[in-house]
Amino acid sequence: MKTTNPVLSRFGRTAVRERGAGYAAGAGYQQPAYGQGYPPAGYPEPSGYPNGAFPTSPVSTRTMTIDDVVVKTATLLGLLAASAAAAWVLIPDALLGAAWIGAAVVGLVLGLIISFSRMANPALVVAYSVVEGVFVGMVSKFFTSVAGYDGIVLQAVVATFGVFFAMVLLYKARVVRATPRFTRILIAVMGGLFAAMLINFVLALFGVDTGLRSGGPVAVGFSLICIVVAALSFVLNFAEIEEGVRAGLPERYSWMAAFGILVGLVWLYLEVLRLLSYFQGDD
Known part of the structure; x- marks a missing residue:
C-alpha cells in the first residue's frame, strides 16, 4: 500500500525493517x-x-506511539525554552549579533544532519533543540531590548501555540488531510519560500532591498504566506506520525517526529514575531 507522504523514506527504510x-x-x-x-x-x-x-x-522492540511523540516534543520545547532564557540572561547585548549568527549556523548544520540521516539520533535532536533555543533567545532579545517592542515575545508565543493547536483540531477533524496532491504542492511552495529567503539574504548582503523583509506591504504579505505555509506543514508532521505509528517504527523514532514539529514551531514563531514587529513599527 502506498503512503500519502514520504515518512518511511524520510525515517529510513531500515527503521521499518528493525521491528522484524x-x-x-x-x-x-x-x-x-x-x-x-x-x-x-x-x-x-x-x-x-x-x-x-x-x-x-x-x-x-517497543514501537513508537502518539504519547511518545507528545512527551518528546514537550521535552524538546522545554530544553529550547530553558536555553533561550539562559542565553537571554547570560549573553550581553554586545555579543548578541555574534551569538545570533553562531547559533543560526550551528543549528542549520545540525538540522541538515538530522534531516538527511537515515537513523534517528536523540543526542543530535536534543543538541539541535538547545542550539535553537540560543538562536530564538537572541532573536527575541533583539526585538525586545534593541528594537524596543515590549510584549512582542509573549504575543508571538501565544499566537504560535494558538495556530498550532488550531491545526491539531483541524487535522483531528479531518478538515485538512495530507493527500498526495496536498503534500506535493506544499513541499513545492516551501521550497520556493526558502529559495526566496536565501536569495533575499544574499542580495541584502550587497545592499539590495527586495522588500520581502523591509516592513512594507510586500513584507507583510510575504510573512502572512510564510505563516500559512508553516501552519500547514504541521499537517505533514501529523500524517507522518500516524504512518510511523502504523508502520511500527521503533520508539526512538519519536524523536524524529518531535524534531519535525519543533522545526515548524520555531519557523512559525519567527514569522509571527516578524509580522508583529511590522505593525508595532508603525506606531
Whole structure:
C-alpha cells in the first residue's frame, strides 16, 4: 500500500525493517517454516540455541506511539525554552549579533544532519533543540531590548501555540488531510519560500532591498504566506506520525517526529514575531 507522504523514506527504510530484524542468537539467520519444535524427529539438534529450539519470533522492540511523540516534543520545547532564557540572561547585548549568527549556523548544520540521516539520533535532536533555543533567545532579545517592542515575545508565543493547536483540531477533524496532491504542492511552495529567503539574504548582503523583509506591504504579505505555509506543514508532521505509528517504527523514532514539529514551531514563531514587529513599527 502506498503512503500519502514520504515518512518511511524520510525515517529510513531500515527503521521499518528493525521491528522484524535480528534474533537473540544467530543474527542473520532465516527462520525456517517449521517454527517452534524444528527440526523434525530424527534430525540432529542445532547448536547454539537452548533446548535445541529455533527462535520463532524476532527480538521485541517497543514501537513508537502518539504519547511518545507528545512527551518528546514537550521535552524538546522545554530544553529550547530553558536555553533561550539562559542565553537571554547570560549573553550581553554586545555579543548578541555574534551569538545570533553562531547559533543560526550551528543549528542549520545540525538540522541538515538530522534531516538527511537515515537513523534517528536523540543526542543530535536534543543538541539541535538547545542550539535553537540560543538562536530564538537572541532573536527575541533583539526585538525586545534593541528594537524596543515590549510584549512582542509573549504575543508571538501565544499566537504560535494558538495556530498550532488550531491545526491539531483541524487535522483531528479531518478538515485538512495530507493527500498526495496536498503534500506535493506544499513541499513545492516551501521550497520556493526558502529559495526566496536565501536569495533575499544574499542580495541584502550587497545592499539590495527586495522588500520581502523591509516592513512594507510586500513584507507583510510575504510573512502572512510564510505563516500559512508553516501552519500547514504541521499537517505533514501529523500524517507522518500516524504512518510511523502504523508502520511500527521503533520508539526512538519519536524523536524524529518531535524534531519535525519543533522545526515548524520555531519557523512559525519567527514569522509571527516578524509580522508583529511590522505593525508595532508603525506606531
